[in-house]
Amino acid sequence: MSKAKKFLIFDILLLLVIGGVVYMKGIPLDSLKKDKEEVAIEEEIEEEVEEIQEIAETTPETASEINPDEWDLILVNPWNAIPDGYLDTVETVYTDGGYLIDSRVQEDLEKMLADCRDVGYSPEIISAFRTRETQESLYNSTANKNDTAYPGTSEHECGLAVDILESGYGGDWDNAEKTAETETQKWLTDHCAEYGFILRYPKDKEDITGIVYESWHYRYVGKEHAERIMADGVCLEEYLGRTDHAENRIGD
Numbered sequence: 001m002s003k004a005k006k007f008l009i010f011d012i013l014l015l016l017v018i019g020g021v022v023y024m025k026g027i028p029l030d031s032l033k034k035d036k037e038e039v040a041i042e043e044e045i046e047e048e049v050e051e052i053q054e055i056a057e058t059t060p061e062t063a064s065e066i067n068p069d070e071w072d073l074i075l076v077n078p079w080n081a082i083p084d085g086y087l088d089t090v091e092t093v094y095t096d097g098g099y100l101i102d103s104r105v106q107e108d109l110e111k112m113l114a115d116c117r118d119v120g121y122s123p124e125i126i127s128a129f130r131t132r133e134t135q136e137s138l139y140n141s142t143a144n145k146n147d148t149a150y151p152g153t154s155e156h157e158c159g160l161a162v163d164i165l166e167s168g169y170g171g172d173w174d175n176a177e178k179t180a181e182t183e184t185q186k187w188l189t190d191h192c193a194e195y196g197f198i199l200r201y202p203k204d205k206e207d208i209t210g211i212v213y214e215s216w217h218y219r220y221v222g223k224e225h226a227e228r229i230m231a232d233g234v235c236l237e238e239y240l241g242r243t244d245h246a247e248n249r250i251g252d
């Protein structure tokens with residue numbers, strides 16, 4: 001046997017021994033497997049982090065980051081009356097159809113109505129700002145007291161809310177399901193956030209808002225908040241983290 005052959009056989013035997021030991025212990029296989037698993041997990045984590053970052057960029061701020069003292073975020077509902085003195089800070093102006101509205105809302109409201117008309121629909125305001133006296137007489141003249149908000153607790157009294165229907169709508173105006181099917185209402189629901197408005201009393205939020213589904217009632221909260229609220233399908237109470245109540249369902 002030549003020296004070279006001896007070395008070759010020795011090398012082969014050495015490789016077989018090392019290979020055998022390695023195989024028996026399963027070191028490379030296990031570590032390789034582990035590496036793959038680790039990489040997969042890391043990739044998964046990275047994907048999840050990216051996803052969370054994306055969501056964080058598009059979802060509303062947390063309640064603690066929202067300043068509830070902003071004028072356009074005022075919460076008025078059966079459990080939160082308009083604060084004393086609030087109206088001293090409000091200037092109302094005449095708008096579409098001869099109704100009064102908070103002057104800070106006028107431009108966006110009129111632009112929304114104009115754009116809605118431009119695409120061929122016919123929105124008509126049927127109620128906007130109401131004085132306390134108006135709300136009182138409305139409340140007193142309503143047979144079922146659950147159909148109207150108690151004076152001092154209607155958004156209409158703060159000048160930030162408007163009821164809009166399709167002009168000439170022939171059906172029961174207070175049938176929210178039916179009026180929601182009109183083209184005007186569909187357009188308003190789809191586009192109101194672009195003008196700073198939200199559909200204030202959605203169908204599935206009655207227990208939280210305390211108000212029955214109203215497809216015609218739009219509330220101004222400013223464009224930034226409106227876009228978030230409508231995109232996320234939450235109501236104002238949820239957005240503000242003020243859901244610690246809820247029982248009756250009444251009109252406004």
Ligand SMILES: [Zn+2]
Binds near residue numbers: 156161163252
């Ligand atoms: Zn209303």
